[in-house]
Amino acid sequence: MPLIRGIIATLFASAAFSASAQTGGGNPNLRQATTPVLTNGVLTAQAPAPTTNPPGASPTAPQSAPIQVDESALRYFAAQGDTRRVDAEIARLRALYPNWTPPTDLTQLSTPSGPQPDAATDKIWALYAEGRIAEARAAIADRSASEPQWKPPADLISALDVAEARIRLTNASDNSQWRTVLSIATETPTLLTCANVDALWRVAEAFSKTNQASRTKDVYTYILSNCNNRSERLATLQKAVSLLPEAPILDLLKFERKTGTDQDDFSEVRDELARKRVERASTDPKLKAAPEDLAVVERLAEGESAPGNALLLGWYNYHHAQPEKARDWFKIALDRDGGAKAAEGLALSLRALNQFVPADAIAYEWHDKSKDNLSVYLDVITALLSQDPPLRVDPEIIARSIPVITRERFSNGGQALGWYSYNTNQFRTARDWFMKALSWKPDDEPSAYGLALSYQRLNDRTGFASIANAWRARSQQIADLADGRPGTRLPVESQPLTPSRDEIIAVQPRAEPIPQPRAAPTQRAENRYPNDVPTTRANVPRTQAGRGAKCTGTGNPHALSPDAAVTLGWCLMELNRPLEAVTAFDQAIKRGNGRTRQDAAYGKSLAYLRKDLTSQAAIAAAEAPQEPRRQVELSATILAQRAVAAYRAGRFVEVILALGERARIVPEQNDLMLLRGWSYFKLGRYDDAKQVFQAVQRTGFSNDANVGLNAILEATQPIRQY
Structure with a gap:
């Protein structure tokens, strides 16, 4: 039902925003530490020296017995020639098994005592590699049901858990749910590796948004100490510039690699710092920029076609009594x-x-x-x-x-x-x-x-x-x-x-009245809260609407035959004049019989639905007996609109009742399941809401479901000392 799905999409975005606003964005009194390592929900200290251990992986004592590691994913990615995922899988396995050493020959990864090639398992790994996590979960469930003796590889389950955690962390970050970001990172330390630098960046931002600047610096220090991708290292410094004051950024610049094959070039970060210093002085005559900083900005301005740095120099010189240079x-x-x-x-x-x-x-x-x-x-x-x-x-x-x-x-x-x-x-x-x-x-x-x-x-x-x-x-x-x-x-x-x-x-002053300056037009506020939703509209069946597509819709229904009045009604529906269509359908209902009267009652009900007049639509549907298919369609649409209207009005119990009644006559679609989940959430029934969101997640709608799951986590988790 497209008419409901568009509305509910707005409701979900609003609910997620509202949930985040209600639960707060972070605790400014969180404990400070020195490194970004998250283990068992607690951030622990670690020296910022190069190491192969990812954040969250504690050093372990040497093991006397050989490590049994499921390398099937590594074998699959190597066979596919996917070097990026091979590197990511090696990083993941190192996080799980700190003493594990990657094989030197990636074409011979299975051993007689280890996992053997399995085409069905490889297909599940393929789904994982393509990011089709819900389908991979469904494939595991199907095979487990058909082959009870089969057990999915532990690494496969771990990889799927990490992938889902990454999706949830990204979703929480995009929705500014900073405590949830930190909670997910704490629960999934294997996510925080150089193979997932984006996750590390998001954790750093979460620390910054929860007033933990020193922890933000620690995360960036870990990346610069352990990760080798040059573009990601540079991007790390650039992100630091937007979140940290200058002093810690200068400390981070010390990690610049000036020797070896993968040398860094952080010069543009230094240029940006110089630019920021000039910018701070550009509007304050009491602050004077250093000549070398001005020289940097002048060099940047001369080497670009954009106006930004020229504007900056103009304002600096204007506010420092050098109007010629400013001009x-x-x-x-x-x-x-x-x-x-x-x-x-x-x-x-x-x-x-x-x-x-x-x-x-x-x-x-x-x-x-x-x-x-x-x-x-x-x-x-x-x-x-x-x-x-x-x-x-x-x-x-x-x-x-x-x-x-x-x-x-x-x-x-x-x-x-x-x-x-x-x-x-x-x-x-x-x-x-x-x-x-x-x-x-x-x-x-x-x-x-x-x-x-x-x-x-x-x-x-x-x-x-x-x-x-x-x-x-x-x-x-x-x-x-x-x-x-x-x-x-x-x-x-x-x-x-x-x-x-x-x-x-x-120079004669005008004699006419002085016009008052017009007020600037007000911009309509965004629908950021669940009660601010657009008007719903019912879909008119195209087969019916098409009958009157060429008419003008100007006839007088009182002078028409019942069949002609029905045709006029569909024409008016096509012209989006539903209340006028009601008058035409009424004439057909009063003077028609049989199929004509049935079609007129059906059209009248749809016309009322288009105007969100749900009660009138229900009455109209009962004015003439409908065939079972139409009866189910109308009942389902009326119940869905009742649920949406109740949600808009904040009557969340009514939402659940209406959707329960609807689910007895038609299968419940994902958007309405999400509406049910958000209603449970609004009522504080977090366990029920979680079950609904998890059910939607399993159908492949993971992004929408993750918004709800993150909101529950944000609302229910205790204030932790990260």
């Missing part, structure tokens, strides 16, 4: 598609260099790309218009600034337009802009002073008296002006910039 780097970043941040930095650098006109050009071009760019543009245009003596400004620059300043109700911009108009002898325009700036910010004293000066130059005694009386007690400048003493800012009398008629028109 040059921001230009480079902008040419490399650095976007809004590069334009923002370039405009600020040009402003710092008093290059107001080019600063305005770049700032205006990008002013609508982000809030930061808008803020920079308003700052730049204000500075441009506020120069004293005033600069000659292109009327187009002023004209295009007015809508932005007005829309944003930016009082400093309105004041700047007022001073520019005043200083170019446009006193009426200046008066209007100062008044507008005061309307946006009533306590703006400079705008009030500008308004008083404008009234004075216009010889408007009434206006001057009103502003002087209102501001005399709050502004010494205005009080001095009213008392006849000279103010601090007077009109520029010598060599005024006489504006043209076009300039005068350009």
